[in-house]
Amino acid sequence: MSLLQVENMTHYFGGLRAVHNFSLDIEPGQIRALIGPNGAGKTTIFNLITGIYTPTEGRIALDGEEIIGLQPHEVASRGLGRTFQNLCLWRHMTVLEHVMMARYSRLTYGLVGAFFGTPRRNREEAASRSKALELLELMDIAHLADQTVINLPYGAQRRVEMARALASEPKILFLDEPTVGMTPEELDQMLGIIRTVHQELGLAIYLIEHRLKMVMELCERIQTLVFGEVIAEGTPEEIQSNPKVIEAYLGKEAVH
Amino acid sequence: MVEKNGASSIDTPKRFVRLRQFLGDIPLLAWLFGGLISVLVETQVGDALASLLGLPKVPVLFGCVLALKHPLLLPGALAYVSVIYIATIVLVGKITARPFNLLAEKMIQWPIVIPVAIHLITLYAIMHVWSDISLYRELTLKLTLIAIMLTLSLNIINGYMGEFSCSHPGFMSLGAYGASAIMVLFFVNDRLFGKALLPEALGPFFFPIALILGGVAAALGALLIAIPSFKTRGDYLAIISLAFMFIVKSLFENLQFMGGARGIKGQPDLANLPTVFIWLVICVWVINNFVRSTMGKALNAVRDDEMAAEAMTVNTRRTKMVAFLFAAFWAGVAGGLFAHTVRFINPNTFGVQRLAEVLAMVYFGGLNSVYGSIVGAVSLNLLSEMLRPLALFKWIIIPLLLILIMIYRPTGLVAFKEFDVRKLIQPKHKSEKEV
């Protein structure tokens, strides 16, 4: 059974059809990508699956469980972690606090624990902390744990976001343009991080990406989205040689 | 003393560095001990010193009132304050710094409850001795402590959660009326509520229950705001809560069995200094626990980026509701204490003016910070009492001060600082200071 299954998802914003008949199957441990020109509706698809919007039609199942109609936090705690295209970090919080925050749904001490500082709370917070530190270690930013995120360089902020997304222990990770605005070095590092995450944690990854080189290197299967519709799907080689893709996507790029 | 520590965290200019180094090795307990000695000295030699300096009586609030009324007495008042308070505290603190540092080093290894209790008892002793000198001092002190509770609870909403709530006077009045009605009904022979239903001796035992019920009443009121408000984002809460405040106010004006526009008076005199102090300690402790837990920090996440918070499994709506009700509860408790301190309330006590006052304390002290709330409430309360002789001009000076603070430190004096008890009571060493 596939980990994430989207069937015939369609979404309208008012009268505008943003996504049409989108289907997706991700197996555990798979890396897949969604590419497409600007405004094709890629981020909308992410927002639909993660529960920020509710699709007009279609069904979405995560690990065999229907997730349409759930709040985003419920979807997230069922095992869907994500990062954002424009780095949605919490500007007044430290790196460690960011990562610990993503373990919110795993805390069981409740309000009594929060108000009165029960031993159970201390235990859970300590466990959460050590888990968070582990992830920071994995991302190579453990030394920045007590820094406020806005003081960090861009590359480090990206890593914080990644660590935060992993902290909720997702089964599948959604990455929305993880390399946007990065220098070539940072890009290589990010590529390494994504590989590490994939190999060490065995996560399934679904990513939106503009840099074709990266997609070609990482992914097993690629979908190409144009005006809310998937026009091509296949292995990197197939996509690369698909005339429709070249026309709609690469062709457009070439004009620029 | 707590406020002193808070204030020292503001970036100090270079010339204060040496002063800081000089005072830096004094642990909190030594400061408190110095304070205790200084107020004890005041009870012994205060009168004599005052007459020696040509002051008519012991300066009640650090000589400010006296000096403003009779400018010629300013040097005397200054001398009094520097001898009794500043010199004594610094001297005792400096002398006892070493033993208290040793003690602090030991204490930090004990269960945290014991050193905290020692500090709190000392702090209470200072307040007790200080306020014993005059009733006015005691009243000012109690109102200041209550103001800290109010400010801190509003800070949860306006600071930690980043919304703008205007309903705090409303919550306060719900608590005040709730607690007053219960206490007056059961323990006072009153025109409004009839004969006392229970013997007066039981009053002190029922008082905490009455306060809690008042707080619950406030929280229920908050629920009415929270249900519609937290569906929509933006400035919605500000407006709904403002309307709520006015509704509660005119509701009490119209409830004749609650005294209508004349209000309730004659609450039993149960909010004495130890009671208020204990409630304040509980309030600060619980709120600080909350805001330092991941569940409380979820508020910051919601404030800084709500969508990201949702995506990171945070139940944002629940988080906001809980925090709002929690804050309202404490505002209600503070209202109940307030009612039993001044022993007279009417709907006008909880109007726009009170709102401006509480908001001013929150934003003056600093958002998202327990220290900030303490600093804001204490300094604005004391300032407002000390400037009393200026009459009207007080209400020009304080707003001006606040405008300046907003311009130069828009989030307040001590914003975004965690209140860590361990750090507060740890031993202070020179070497550590230089790091």
Add this chain to the structure above:
Amino acid sequence: MQLFFQNLINALQWGSFYALIALGYSMVYGILMLFNFAHGDIFMVGAYIGFGVATGLTALAAMGALALPNWVILVLTILISMFLTSFVGMLVERIGYRPLREAPRASAAITGLMIGIILETGNLAILGAQRIRFPSLIKSTTYDLGGVFVTNKKIMIVVVSLVLMLALNEFIRRTRWGMAMRAMAFDYVVIPLMGVPLNTIASLTFALGSGLAAAAGILFAIAYPVLDPYIGIIYGWKAFVAAILGGRGSIKGACLAGFLLGFIEIFVGAYMPSTVRDLIAYSIILLILVFRPHGFFGEPHSAKLRL
């Protein structure tokens, strides 16, 4: 039926006050996204400035230095006071809001609140606590329209405020400055980059709002000639709520909601004890806001208080 029309006239009069004040709140909110909590007190200051101007002009007229009919004096009073009060508004913007444009909006709300307190206290300090009688500029005549009594003052108040509202509407729709204001309301981050001077527009907005508040103050003083420094708090906050009800930033919404508030208050007061007036008025507003969170004409904004 007569009673109904009688109340209708009163409601229109009160609606005019509220609408004129609400406009100022709404414009500032629409353009700068902040609550100008000092606006109620600007209304109060406007009334006092009107008092000063009116007293001065009538004194001049009495001395024979200014041979003008009373209605001209009235118009002059309104115009001069609007002009003077607009400077108060600009000053408030300059001192209280401009330095805080990059700061959290809540901080700006606090400075507004504090400026309001300063204006009230300053007034008390300068003029003392006694109430002030506004000179009667027009002689009251009562017309009997089939059992409904209408004074010329009431008609004048409603007409003047409608004229002012229309003038504002024309200004915003037809002039270059008005267009700049509308653009700024659309997006005050990007539009300044296109060469529209933000500071000038902000000043203009405050000036317009304060001018209208001053007009409201004078009209109020003509109807209820006893002034005290707290009229700003009492009526300003109500008008603020009306502005919100109208939809933030919406001119017609503010007018409509101002009149609606007037109607609610007068009709509640007419059929129920006057003490419950505020209670019911605010409850109705709260209910409307629960079901229409963005007011009558407001657009959903997802702006949060920046911290």
